[in-house]
Amino acid sequence: MSITAIKGRAFGDRVLLALVILLSIVMIAPVLWVIGLSLKENAELMANPNSVFHAPYTLRNYVNTVGTSSVFLWVGNSIIVSGGLTLGTLILSSLAGYGFARLNFPGRDVLFVIVLFGLAVPEQAVLVARHQIFSILKFHNTYPGLILPGLSASFGVFLMTQYFKAIPKELDEAAMLDNASRFRIFWKVLLPLTVPAQATLGIFTFLGAWNDYLWPLISATNKEMYTLTVGMASTQTNFAQSEGIGFLMAQAVFAGAPILIVYLFFQKYIVTAVSGAAVR
């Protein structure tokens, strides 16, 4: 290869690199800005926005967040709702996935097609009717009201069915020759092998529930029952008049940081889960 070709290549690489760096700045700058604002006194910010770039910084906004806002209550609600939904989804999906993948019963294939059809039903299509049903059952502003709708999602069943199908059938057959019952085969032989799928599905479900906005907005109208997403939204409605931008930003950082840390730890699973859910 000639020297000019190498130079041309290096130049092209630099242009691409510059573009990627520019995009990374776009990704990071708003977050840094928000963190910066969260560390400033409100009065100072109002006088001069550029004051973000120099001292004095303060943790007062974070102290206020921890002390005065309902953020802990909302985090608690979010943990209960997301945790409950995740646990429920794992149980239901594992059982049903095993049933569809390994057991035979009348009408199984038709049922599975119907469950697959559930993948194509968006939440919005059932929102109004669900709300009415839950009104009649007085489920609104309760934990079951926030958890139960998510249990009807087909994705977990679909994922677990695929996963169970990928486990060699000889294992079931060996276990049958070993006198194990159907449930024992499920519980002792196959379920331990689905841990990676459980992790993927669990994280996906938890993340989805944690970030869900529409259903909690409609169902949890009582401030005590707000999830973190709804609670955060409720404080930003009257923006400038509220406790101040710095306070709002501290709250945002406070709410966003845990999920970002979880993401850094479970990155591999989260990426698999989210991409897997998209492609199905």
Place this chain on the structure above:
Amino acid sequence: MTADIEIRNVSKQFGAMSVLEDLSLSIKAREFVVFLGPSGCGKSTLLRMIAGLETVDSGEIAINDQRIDHLPPGKRGIAMVFQSYALYPHMTVRDNMAFGLQNIGISRQIIDARINEASRILEMPHLLDRKPGQLSGGQRQRVAIGRAIVKEPKAFLFDEPLSNLDAALRTRTRIELAQLHQRLQSTMIFVTHDQVEAMTLADRIVVMNNRKIEQIGSPMEIYDRPATKFVAGFVGAPAMNFVDATLDRSGGNTKVKFAGGISVQTEIASNLLADSNYTFGIRSEDVRVVPAGHGDADGVVDVLERLGERTLIYARLGDGLQIVGSDVGNSSVTVGHKVGLAFDGKKSHLFSEAGRAWHAGEA
């Protein structure tokens, strides 16, 4: 524990496709029986039917005169070693072996005793606390066999258990299996498509092809007196030479004539045969290579295969027919050489168009 197994008029279909047709077979206690056949012949299906993993569409299977084909797999008192071993990946070797015993409520003490005994026999006490993923192919194989042994089954079923091992390990394991059978004195059924495994392991071989049993017999019976042309061609390497022939039944023994004018005197009684088309068959070791002009036919050497203890000679006869003969290990014959071929009439076979066989020396 041991048991005899009786298979009576068993048939099996997968959808519209028939895989086994009206098949009967009785296996005596303590016998080592090998189901041998090409892939798709139904041998694994038959084994899985005995295990209870496939339904029996018609007919019956009985163990010790008790019908078992309506029992679930676990209640039949048999153990199976799978081709893939099917070890439980998340359990240690010890737990793999204990699982089946725990399921029927055997006490921990007895379980431990049996596991220790089995692992001693298989020389693997040091592997008990490992998981299958930490074992080599041969070790997994042992565990699979150990998992079968601890159940003290009435019969052992092996579904091509050696096919995932490399050549050297396969030979060694074959010998160990033979010793294990000696030691346990248990009924064993072994499925394979490898004729060497069948010949070396079996008390009796069941040769299967195309939904049916072709022949049942001891390894040497199968080899020397194949019941059908299929068996003759399937067992033995290289495959038996087959030549279309016409018969001269004027003498007490039949003389066969090939298309090229070559004739061979056999020791097959002519009164057993009818006037129709036959195929002459002879194994390569019964075709001796002699100097040109001194045999029943002359041919030009196409290919030489030196096996060490003997040399296979692929010779082309005048009419284009290729015959495989054999010569001593250090044969001086070279490719392009003209050689003579001497056919051993005492070891020759004839096959009718329907595939039925006649052998030299049959009365």
Place this chain on the structure above:
Amino acid sequence: MADQLAMPHTATPAASVRTPSADIYAPQWRNVIFVAPFLFFFTTLLLFPLLWGIWLSFHKADTFSSGNFVGLGNYVRLYHDKVFLQSIWNTFYFVLLTVPTLALIGLFLALCLNRRTRTAAVLRTLFFSSSVLSVTIVTLIWRIVFIPNVGLLSTIYGWFGATAPAFISNPSLAMIGIAIATLWWCIGLPMMLFLSALQQIPRDIYEAAALDNANRWQTLRSITLPSIKRTFVLVVIIQIVLQFQLFGQAWLMTRGGPNNLTKPIVLYIYDTAFRRWDLGMGAAASEILFILILVAAMAQYLVARNKGDRA
């Protein structure tokens, strides 16, 4: 077959009904136990509401009672409702703004970051990280970027003595502002989907191309891009389905304003059903959204199913 023994028949005569042999794969009702718990929730909370929603859309209903049957009345009202028609247009406009951009930037990032270096790994983590945040945090961040005076954008413009465009309040820019926040939020998924597609291209094809002296542009055009064509279509459809459901960003950043110019269909449903409590009409609007999404989902299913044909 010398060994074939003539066995004496057992107690049951051959002609009588034979005890069927054990079939471990036979259909059995008790196996339903494993799928029943899920099916209960699936039926009561998805299938039933879906049907009830259709039924509701033909009625005039409020929270607790469903009133009179109005036939296609709700749909006719929607057809004449300028706000609803505007919301459909808004949704399509938003999809048009976001989907092609997401697909192209996602592809660009995937092509640049598909290497085994540490930097590439860090950048992949960075570009996906925004995807795990909730819509509330994303909109909070972007409102603070766009807000006049103290916002990041106006600060940067301030350095050059210029005034930042009013992405929230300017009618012709509001939707673009929402789209920018959405791009920032959603770029991770298309990038990851393209990355996994790129990693499935066998290495030896590239090696063969290198031996054929193909330069980088030729390799990209004749090998890489054709191999991920199907993924590209899939990414576009997935994003159409996702972006059709726009709600949080619009509701939290602009409340659908100014002049309903950023009000998407879901926000219209929310407004109608849960703020004006016209459930029948809300249900009707949601059926229309359902059909739009179903068409896209079917397209996705067909593309995904064709996997074998193009690989």
